[in-house]
Structure formats: C-alpha cells, structure tokens
Amino acid sequence: MNVSLTPELEKLVDRKVSSGMYQTASEVIREGLRLLAERDAARDSLRRDIKAGFDAIERGEYTDCDAAGIKKLVGGVKKRGRERWDAEQSKHSKK
Numbered sequence: 398m399n400v401s402l403t404p405e406l407e408k409l410v411d412r413k414v415s416s417g418m419y420q421t422a423s424e425v426i427r428e429g430l431r432l433l434a435e436r437d438a439a440r441d442s443l444r445r446d447i448k449a450g451f452d453a454i455e456r457g458e459y460t461d462c463d464a465a466g467i468k469k470l471v472g473g474v475k476k477r478g479r480e481r482w483d484a485e486q487s488k489h490s491k492k
Contacts, residue, residue, distance in 0.1 A: 400426070 402410065413425045453459060462470065 410422045410425045413419050414422055419425045419428070460466075
C-alpha cells in the first residue's frame with residue numbers, strides 16, 4: 398500500500414525515526430493507526446454509554462438530585478475512596 402503524506406506529516410515521521418523511538422517509517426504509521434483505532438473504540442464506547450443513559454432516562458430510570466443530594470453523594474464517594482486508599486496503604490506498609 399502506498400500512502401501520500403503532507404510535508405508536515407512526513408517530517409513528523411522522519412523525526413520519530415531519527416529519535417530512535419521507531420526503527421522505520423512503517424512502525425511510526427502502524428503506531429499512529431493503532432492509536433487511532435484505540436481512540437475510535439473509546440469514542441464508540443462512550444457513545445454507547447451516553448445512549449444507554451438517555452435510554453434509561455426515557456424509561457424513567459433516574460433519580461432527581463438537588464444540591465444537598467449531590468453533596469451527600471459526593472461525600473459518600475469520597476468516604477469510600479478514602480477507605481480504599483487507607484486499605485491499600487495498610488496492605489503496602491505491612492510488606
């Protein structure tokens with residue numbers, strides 16, 4: 398397969414190879430395509446999650462929260478996070 402690059406992209410590929418990070422221009426292009434595929438998969442996953450959220454709202458599967466409810470929710474998340482952190486730290490200090 399032959400691919401045409403803009404002069405700017407060609408310079409980028411050359412810089413990557415010259416840096417020693419990659420052995421060939423093909424490796425640079427493969428890495429770029431792998432990252433593009435990862436980004437596309439992450440975007441598709443996010444879109445599915447957003448659609449699932451909107452579908453749940455349409456089915457009435459949600460809870461209204463006021464400022465006090467959100468503050469309580471955040472407090473609970475912080476508490477559980479601190480408990481997990483403390484448990485991890487305790488595990489590591491025993492080693």
